[in-house]
Amino acid sequence: MELSYDILSNALVTGCLLGGVYAALTLGLTVSFGLLDIVNIAHPAFVVAGAYIAYGLNASFGLDPILAGLIASPAIFVCGIAIYQLYHAGLERRGGSSIRGLAFFFSLLMLIEVGLLLTFGVDFRSVQTSYIDAVPSFGNVTLPLRLLVPFLVSIAMVGATQALLYGTTFGRAVRAVAQDQIALRLMALDPVRIKALAFGLSAILATLAGSLLIIVQPVEPSIVWLYIGIPFAICVLGGAGSVLGTFLAALIIGLSESFCTSLWGPSWSPALTFGILLLVIAFRPNGLFAR
């Protein structure tokens, strides 16, 4: 295939937009895995569940998927807290080994996937909105709104999370939990309560990302396995726990995937992302931007 200027500039734009969406897909994990040290491999299941919530509200009431995600977030927050409490009571409090924490979230991942499968079936589901099919172009570069809108929402999510973590007392407490729980206790704060709230927050971020995902592409339950790699790769690459690092790493992954798709075709892109993940784990386990 000839490498024209058009193809490259389109790959660049699509890559940036895709990277933004990936940043949203990872944010929840940046909070739960990066800051709270909870090995939440059920994260992609939260994302896909969020996509199905958006689908359900869109199909029955014609709600915009992003609005649907926001409406559902209080309920998701409560669910997230409940899941954390179960995890804490069953494993964390008893000093359970990390192997059992992994098994807990693995079974959660499977239960959510199979639950969605039995409820909605194996068909791909998508949402209807006014902007989803619009593809305005500027010169030779096309800007599909189904990517642009999620990209903008993702930037808002990154900004809000950054502001929450670095500008509020709650955010400072969450970052303190990541560093020293005993010191937090000495400051008369309950680390368990803060972790529960923060885990609820990460669940909201994941389900909102699901609303974005179903705008970008149709969704079916078994894609949870495909979306384990991308968030973990980005989270590790960005340096666990750093919101801005997450965003930059997401752009890198988005761009490499987009160029891979334009050069070799889309069937190789899952291997590319996971390949990057393996290389990152092998050579930069503390992240690309670690000092």
Next chain:
Amino acid sequence: MKLSMPVFAAFVIGLCATLLLVLHAIDNDYLYFGGYLLFQYVALAVAWNILGGYAGYINFGSAAFMATGSYTTVVLVKLFALPLPFLILAGGATAGLLGLFTAAMTLRFKGIFFAIATLALAVVLQTIVVNWDFVGGSRGVYLVRPPAPAFLDSFAQYLFALILGVTALAVILARFIERSTFGMGLAAIRENELAAETCGVPTLRLKIAATVVSGALMGMAGAPLPYYLTYMEPNSAFALTHTVNSVAMPLIGGTSSWTGPVIGALLLGLAQQTATVTISSGLNLLVVGGLLMLFVLAAPEGLIGLLHLAKRRGAT
């Protein structure tokens, strides 16, 4: 049980031979087909437990190791028509190499990175297989079964005997490792890796060795699968049920010794065989997931742990 190693090995082999004779007397091909799946899971669970249970390093890539064995068979059958026992050994060798590669890349770091990397491994390998036309790509490939050896009734019996052999090897090897200094080193790693390292346990070398043995056994369990199904395509080679069962069966049975995965696999495997026939296979996975979560939360030592608890209560 204080049986010495050769006595135990003879006991296991005798048990397998008896089982073969009993099934031969009943002479029903369905029993071979059902039994094949059951013992494939026993082998898989025991193999997974060598790394997951003894060393505490969780491997979410069982399907990748099994599929490596399966596709080694496909490639070798297409190139030279080797007999099945050689294919099983070859599948073990390639899956062992895969284990060596993964372990060397990731095991220097915390266990969580190893777990995530193994999840990634399955997706990378599946993508490669989907794009690899020689083994049929995503369309899959048909395999014609060669005639069974003359002294056996049917090919189903042949397959069953082979998987039984792999299972016996896995059990004997697992028990041997458990009681050797190798196994004690792995247990030390599981309890406290830093302390083990300080006491002079060569942690990295032991972890790599455990991954290779565990991976090779999974590859051997996967090698006859293309002949069992007579049709191999990526989705059935990398099936979710392989991964889920290999993690769930040891954790439900109990991970500290070889008996846990054997009991877990036999019980869960039998339940699944019945459930798949009577109810849907989706519900089947839901039940396994629910059981796994229940045991992780409520009975961390698995069924074996519950048995010990009951025995102690009975004694006092």
